[in-house]
Amino acid sequence: MTIALVILAAGKGTRMNSDTPKVLHPIAQTAMLVHAMRAGAVLSPERTVIVTGHGSEEVAKAATSEDEAAQIVVQEEQLGTAHAVAQARDALADFDGDVIVLYGDTPFIDPRTLERMIEARASFDLVMLGFDIAEVQPRYGRLIMDGEKLVEIVEYKDATEEQRAIRFTNSGLLACNAKVLFELIDAVGNDNASGEYYLTEIVALANARGLSATAIKCDEAETLGVDSRADLAAADAEFQTRARNELLALGVTLMAPETVYLSADTIVGRDTVIEPNVVFGPGVTVESGATIRAFSHLEGCHVSRGAIVGPYARLRAGTELAENTRIGNFVETKNAQIAEGAKVNHLSYVGDASVGASTNIGAGTITCNYDGVMKHQTTIGENVFIGSNTMLVAPVSVGDGAMTATGTVVTRDVEPDALAVARAKQDNKPGYARKLFEMLKAKKARRNKGA
Template sequence: MDIALVILAAGKGTRMNSDLPKVLHPIAHAPMLAHAMAAGAVLEPQRTVIIAGHGAEAVAAMVAETDETAQVVIQAEQLGTGHAVAQARAALDGFDGDVVVLFGDTPFLRPDTLDRMIAARGAHDLVILGFDTADPAARYGRLIVANGQLEKIIEYKDATPEERAISFCNSGLIACDAATLFELVAEIGNDNAQGEYYLTDIVELAQARGLSVTAVKCDEAETLGINSRADLAAADAVFQARARAELMENGVTLMAPDTVYLAFDTVIGRDTVIEPNVVFGPGVTVESGATIRAFCHLEGCHVSRGATIGPFARLRPGAELAEEVHIGNFVEIKNAQVAEGAKINHLTYIGDAEIGARSNIGAGTITCNYDGVMKHRTVIGADAFIGSDTMLVAPVTVGDGAMTATGSVITRDIEPGALAVARTRQDNKPGFARKFFDKLRAQKARREQENS
């Protein structure tokens, strides 16, 4: 059976108090809508339709970056969830399969939950996703089930005390064949205080048709909706806890798990050790057997097998580190390729550069890559030795096996095997320091006497 996703993402999110559309607020460096799209992607949908409204242009741009096959449909007026689903009708014209309706602010659905919803469709016309709430006073709609059939959804405000005592609650997510879904949605009315078309009304409409309706249960955390900054922080915490647990299950050592911050797309191989207080931004891959020491920040980089990073190191976008590379404390790497076995151990900036295999970069080295207008590249060959406090003024090339003297400012290429010395000759002036300080002290004494 073909499957289409309809993801509702039109809300403004007033409680977020933000100019940014609610579904674009990030969880682990990715918009919450991207999380929802990834959750639905496990069903391998033939079509994905995003219903956008507030900030539709920004939402459409994000969707295009995430899935270029997804279609964005504009809900010009936000008249409720039923009205939102109805906007997808034209986009799914001629589609003969099941539609799964998700929410852009519900990012944590598990693959097995969606699989169970689709499996339930084999025996029922309409499937609703529900959960057991731990809070009896939670103001969710209650699902009334009898003999395996979902009879109705009672909104909390309309429920009796007995109905409110029911813990099984409505998530709002549904699965239904496309033709039936849009027929039911077309029958939804707006005779309510808000004048909106509620998707939940299709349960009673389906019952009136004699259709089979059931509810599938999931963990409450999967249905976590995000409506405020506090909800956003809670959602991020949920993501981090899950991601850390999965890493450890897959053979990664986290020495202090609660202090490691992961991004949506972080990939870390087994037998890697992550020390405390490490932050992974987007686009990071760490291969097996690496060590990331404490207080490092990584973003947009690739760390190969057996490499050691930190402590207190920063890897920026474009950093490509080969096997057994050593990056030490207070070192920053940006848009640079560091070959196998190279060492950059102390207080160094390497930007827009290539470092050859087994080369050693001394403390305080800087690749001076920016002239105020353009960036330039530094190339250092294999087995080179760069002395401490060397300034490499790009564009410049250091040949294989070459070395620079400590404190040099390198402005010309160095041929392989050569030593470059680029500093003024030291000149010692006997007795000068003593005479100089005696002169300064005398001047100070005269000033103090004049001011007394």
């Protein structure tokens, strides 16, 4: 079956109290809209139409960054959900297939649920998605069923007491043939207190025309919508719980699961150990058998099998750790390739650099990669010993088997097997410390007296 996605992403999200369009607020470091797009992408849609409104340029940029083929349409006035879907009409004018309507602020729809909606379409003209609420709430429209047939959707304020007691409620998602959907939308009116065109009305319209409608059920958590900062926090917490449980099931050890923060695209191999208070930003892959120690922060990096990171380490974008590498406490790396068995154990910064196999980087080492305008590369060979407190002023290279003395400032290339020593001669001045302290104390006393 040929599928098109229509994702509604026009809302301002007034209760978010933000200049950022609602659907671009992140859950697990990824915009809500992108979560919805990825769920729908599992169906391999022929087309994806994003209906934008508030902040349309920003929303369009995010959507096309995820799927460059996504079509962007603008709902100039927000006149209801049926009006929003109607904006996709021209983009789907020549489309012959089924439309699934999703919401950019409903990020947790399970792709398997969407597949069940498509399966139900084989037997019904219109398929709605619903869920059972745990307790009676006025927020949702009630799905009035007669066996498998969906008779109508009744908003809580319009429902009878008997209907209000119904727990099966509307999520807003639907599947329908494109031509039929737009014909039904044409018949939707706005004779209501809000003067808006509601998508829910198409159920009664479909039944009146002799079409068949049904509703399938999903877990309430899948339909969690985000309308406020509190909702956003709850949604992020829900994602984290799911993602942590998935890692545990895959054989990853989380020593304190509730303290580990994951991004939507975090990949961790089995038998990896993650200690407490670790944060994964976007773009992180950790292979099997690695160890990420407490209070480390990783983003845009790749950690190979057997590597140990942290505690208190920061791996930034472009970091590549080969097998059995060691990145220790208070070490920061950026755009750095660390070869097999190399160690950067303490209090160092390695940026725009390559470090060869089995090399040891001493404490306090800095690759001085930025001259205020441009970044420069540092190349360190294999089996090199970089002494503590070495400054490597890039661009510079250190050959295989070389060594730098403690406190050296390296400003030119070091040949293989050479020892680089570059530090000022020490000169001890007898009695100068006492004289200097006396002078400074006298100066301070004069200053205090004048004050």
